Amino acid sequence: MSLYTAETKRLTKRRFTRLFLLGTTLILLAIAAGMFFTNEKVGPSQIASAQAQAQQDFQRATEQYQRDQAACQAPGANPASCEGMYQPTQDDFQAQWYMPPTFDFRENFPDMVTTLAALLALVAFIVGASFVGAEWSSGGMMNLLLWRPQRLQVLGTKLLALLVLFTVLTVVYSAIWTGIFVGIAEARGTTDSMTSGAWQSIALMELRGLALVLVAAAIGFGLASLGRHTAMALGVTIGAVIVFQFGLGTVLSLAKVKFAEAYLIPVWMIAWMDKEIKLEDYNSCNYSSAGGCQPDSLTLTWPMAGGLLAGIFVLIVGASMWAMRSRDIT
Amino acid sequence: MTAVLEIAGLQKTYRSRKGVRRALDGFDMVVEAGQVHGFLGPNGSGKTTTLRTLLGLITPNGGRMAILGREVPAHLSEVAGQVGAIVESPQFFGNFTAQDTLSLLAEAGDVRKERVTAVLELVGLRDRAKDRVKTYSLGMKQRLAVASALLKEPKLLILDEPANGLDPGGIREMRSLMRNLAESGMTVVLSSHILGEIQLICDSVTIISAGRRVAAGSVADVLASHTSSGVKVRLEPGVDMRGAVELLRANGAQVTVEHDHFTVGNAGNPAQITRILAEREIYVSELTPTAADLESVFLQLTGTAPVEGRNRQVDQSAVAAPTGGWGQ
Numbered sequence: 137m138s139l140y141t142a143e144t145k146r147l148t149k150r151r152f153t154r155l156f157l158l159g160t161t162l163i164l165l166a167i168a169a170g171m172f173f174t175n176e177k178v179g180p181s182q183i184a185s186a187q188a189q190a191q192q193d194f195q196r197a198t199e200q201y202q203r204d205q206a207a208c209q210a211p212g213a214n215p216a217s218c219e220g221m222y223q224p225t226q227d228d229f230q231a232q233w234y235m236p237p238t239f240d241f242r243e244n245f246p247d248m249v250t251t252l253a254a255l256l257a258l259v260a261f262i263v264g265a266s267f268v269g270a271e272w273s274s275g276g277m278m279n280l281l282l283w284r285p286q287r288l289q290v291l292g293t294k295l296l297a298l299l300v301l302f303t304v305l306t307v308v309y310s311a312i313w314t315g316i317f318v319g320i321a322e323a324r325g326t327t328d329s330m331t332s333g334a335w336q337s338i339a340l341m342e343l344r345g346l347a348l349v350l351v352a353a354a355i356g357f358g359l360a361s362l363g364r365h366t367a368m369a370l371g372v373t374i375g376a377v378i379v380f381q382f383g384l385g386t387v388l389s390l391a392k393v394k395f396a397e398a399y400l401i402p403v404w405m406i407a408w409m410d411k412e413i414k415l416e417d418y419n420s421c422n423y424s425s426a427g428g429c430q431p432d433s434l435t436l437t438w439p440m441a442g443g444l445l446a447g448i449f450v451l452i453v454g455a456s457m458w459a460m461r462s463r464d465i466t
Numbered sequence: 467m468t469a470v471l472e473i474a475g476l477q478k479t480y481r482s483r484k485g486v487r488r489a490l491d492g493f494d495m496v497v498e499a500g501q502v503h504g505f506l507g508p509n510g511s512g513k514t515t516t517l518r519t520l521l522g523l524i525t526p527n528g529g530r531m532a533i534l535g536r537e538v539p540a541h542l543s544e545v546a547g548q549v550g551a552i553v554e555s556p557q558f559f560g561n562f563t564a565q566d567t568l569s570l571l572a573e574a575g576d577v578r579k580e581r582v583t584a585v586l587e588l589v590g591l592r593d594r595a596k597d598r599v600k601t602y603s604l605g606m607k608q609r610l611a612v613a614s615a616l617l618k619e620p621k622l623l624i625l626d627e628p629a630n631g632l633d634p635g636g637i638r639e640m641r642s643l644m645r646n647l648a649e650s651g652m653t654v655v656l657s658s659h660i661l662g663e664i665q666l667i668c669d670s671v672t673i674i675s676a677g678r679r680v681a682a683g684s685v686a687d688v689l690a691s692h693t694s695s696g697v698k699v700r701l702e703p704g705v706d707m708r709g710a711v712e713l714l715r716a717n718g719a720q721v722t723v724e725h726d727h728f729t730v731g732n733a734g735n736p737a738q739i740t741r742i743l744a745e746r747e748i749y750v751s752e753l754t755p756t757a758a759d760l761e762s763v764f765l766q767l768t769g770t771a772p773v774e775g776r777n778r779q780v781d782q783s784a785v786a787a788p789t790g791g792w793g794q
Contacts, residue, residue: 142573151561275557278523279614282551283575285522285542465523 139284143297152266157305160259164309167251168316175239175324186234194229239325242334245317246341250409252313253306253345260302260353261373267298268357269366278465291460295357295453299350306349310342344408344438351445358452362459376401392419395434408441468535470622470653471497471520476529478515478677489515491677492529497622497655497670502648504668504685505657506760508768512677513657517553517626522546534621547575550620552611552628560600564591564610567599568617577618585613590639604631612640616647623647626657641667665760675768689763697736700727700752701743710748717742729756 147153176182201223208218271277271294284290321327359369381400388396395415397403407413414435421429478490490512497503507513518524520531522539531538533545558567568582586595589609599607608631615623629637637660644654644667658664664671664685671688673681681688701707711721711728719739720731730739740750 138576139574142570145573146570149562149566150559270559274559276559278553279558279571280574281523282521282549282553283546283571283618285539285546462525464518464525466518 139290139293140297143294144301147263147267147297147301150267150270152270153263156259156263160255163255164252164313167248168313168320171239171248171317172320172324175237175320177324178235178238178326182236183231186236187231189234190229190231193234194224194226197224197229239317239321240329241317241321241325241327242329244325245314245321245338246410248313248317249310249338249341249345250406252309253342253348253409254405256302256306256309256345256349257352260298260349261356261369264298264302264353264356265360265369266366267360268294269360269364269369272361272364273366281465287460288457291361291457295354298353298357302349302353303346306346310345314338314342341409341411347442347445348405348408351449354449355452358456361456362452394420394432398434398436404436404441404444407436408438408445412437468499469496469532470499470534471495471503471655472530472532473516473520474530476516476519476531477527478512478519478524479527488677490519490526490529493674493677494679495672495682497653497672499653500648500651501669502644502654502656502667504664504671505655505674506659506661506664506671506764507657507674511674511768513674514554514626515677516674517551517624517657521549521551521553521624523553547618548621549624550615550618550622551624551626552615553624553626558599558607558610561598563596563598564602564613565595567610568614571614572617575618581617581619585616588616588643589613605633605636608632609636612643620652622653622655624655627659628656629658629660629663637663661761661764671760673764673767680767681763685760689760696729696731696756697733697739698727698729698752698754698756699739699750702749702751705748709746710743713742713746713748714739727752 201221204221205218207213208221209215268277268291271280277290280290281287318327356369356373359372360366362368363372381402384399385396388399394417397415403413403415412435414433416431416433418431420432422432423429473493473495476490476493476495477488480487480489493512493516495505495516505513505516515524519526520533520538522542525539533542534548536542536545538545562570564586565582568585569579571577572579572582583592586592589612591606591609591613594602594606599610602610608628612625612628615625629640632640641663644656648654648669656664656668668685670684671682672679673688681691683691699710701710707723707728711723714721714730717738719733722729722731730736733739736753736755740753743750
């Protein structure tokens with residue numbers, strides 16, 4: 137327990153941790169402020185204004201259509217050019233498209249949950265990598281092992297301190313984030329459609345966000361511990377982004393591999409956070425008389441994405457523990 | 467006396483693409499309780515590898531080690547609380563203060579918080595305890611490292627180059643600190659290249675070269691057993707020193723001529739000198755054995771004495787072969 141307390145203090149005392157958390161807080165506040173100022177509450181006057189705008193545009197389009205018709209039917213003009221002309225209808229100018237942006241909590245907040253989870257996951261990865269990487273490169277790890285010559289216990293306790301800290305941070309940030317956006321929705325949108333089922337869905341999504349943050353923290357920590365330097369984790373990540381996102385993505389699309397997006401990391405993150413993602417292969421055609429040509433589709437679900445996250449977590453943390461146990465500390 | 471530290475036949479081999487390197491090749495070492503023990507060796511001889519292996523940071527390929535009577539690394543966690551150590555250059559987190567650094571170590575090691583203040587006072591960092599470590603000089607970091615090693619009131623203190631970066635006053639303070647600790651019953655193992663310091667502080671020494679022990683015992687015994695067989699010879703004033711030198715050289719002596727005397731380097735039997743010279747009626751006014759110091763014994767044993775015109779490489783240390791004395 138004393139080792140755990142010491143490691144938690146060491147982690148929270150680090151300027152790097154504090155600066156990153158301050159930066160994250162400022163970014164989140166900026167996003168919330170942006171959402172506040174770019175949305176507004178919809179009332180009778182906004183609806184009337186949107187309806188008037190839609191009607192005005194419909195009138196303008198109709199007049200233009202009539203002028204064009206007259207022009208193409210005039211003597212000397214080519215009447216064939218009138219054939220493809222489209223006559224606007226009232227449906228083409230619906231009032232809802234002229235409504236000012238408003239924050240519908242049920243519809244818009246899930247994107248904000250994903251934003252929070254992605255940002256915290258990035259911070260958790262970097263702080264996790266730096267926490268153990270700096271210990272290795274500064275000689276702090278060796279010092280600690282002279283005091284506690286139980287390598288797995290020391291590394292495991294460090295990881296535990298990191299994961300517990302980010303669990304607490306994610307829970308607190310999620311609660312505040314939800315509260316802020318409930319406020320924004322009430323002031324600049326609506327929470328009317330929120331049912332208990334919708335709240336439960338939001339809570340489960342935030343829980344999946346927490347899992348994403350913890351896996352990111354553990355991967356950063358594990359990679360930096362394997363390489364015994366913070367730069368190892370950051371280097372591997374940059375390498376993975378270049379190889380998997382740009383290199384592999386380009387090669388697979390050139391090779392016309394079916395569902396090439398399934399090899400890209402963000403697709404799996406979306407599948408995890410949004411519960412599923414449907415990929416479609418537009419080069420295929422499944423003809424039906426009712427629906428015409430339908431592309432092949434592949435649905436990635438959150439259990440599949442969860443399995444992948446768990447696999448990466450076990451692989452990297454396991455490898456770092458194995459290396460800690462068996463490699464000399466020089 | 468009981469042995470606080472025992473190493474027997476320790477082996478460590480590093481394999482790389484360049485081949486196999488034996489860092490420790492059957493190394494032995496014994497340190498008795500209450501002693502200040504010097505651990506000497508040239509760069510790359512295996513000193514730090516030995517200390518790291520002893521402290522569980524490196525896994526040996528063979529041999530056995532025991533600290534305070536317990537086999538390590540198997541029982542290292544049982545004795546770790548009684549062993550304070552610094553290995554190589556002390557490195558600490560620059561943005562933490564000395565107070566924070568030691569407090570975190572104390573907390574991780576279940577040590578009383580009062581010890582932090584006590585050791586900071588002991589190593590002379592009390593007034594700078596709340597400054598960030600990155601503002602410290604090398605000598606101050608060294609003091610902090612010693613403080614961290616002393617924090618748990620160890621029975622065995624292992625210090626690798628503790629005088630590195632210390633000013634002359636600091637070296638003297640460190641010397642008296644070591645002495646005081648030994649007098650309080652603590653056993654101190656001290657690795658250093660400042661051989662004069664070792665000779666002043668230590669009761670016993672172990673010298674390592676090329677991964678093997680080349681000498682061990684009390685400082686006096688090591689000096690006595692490896693004292694050079696050289697003698698300083700001074701003749702009566704007015705006597706032809708050049709003639710005497712040529713005469714001895716003709717008889718196989720290795721003579722080095724100084725300003726007003728000469729030295730016979732391989733005088734296994736000094737009486738031979740007086741006999742040869744007396745036969746030619748050359749009389750000796752002074753015949754004294756050349757006193758060896760730890761540095762010359764170290765250079766002789768490790769084969770690291772500088773040779774004019776040759777640049778010795780770090781791995782070029784050797785187990786020096788004993789030389790036979792002239793005249794024996």
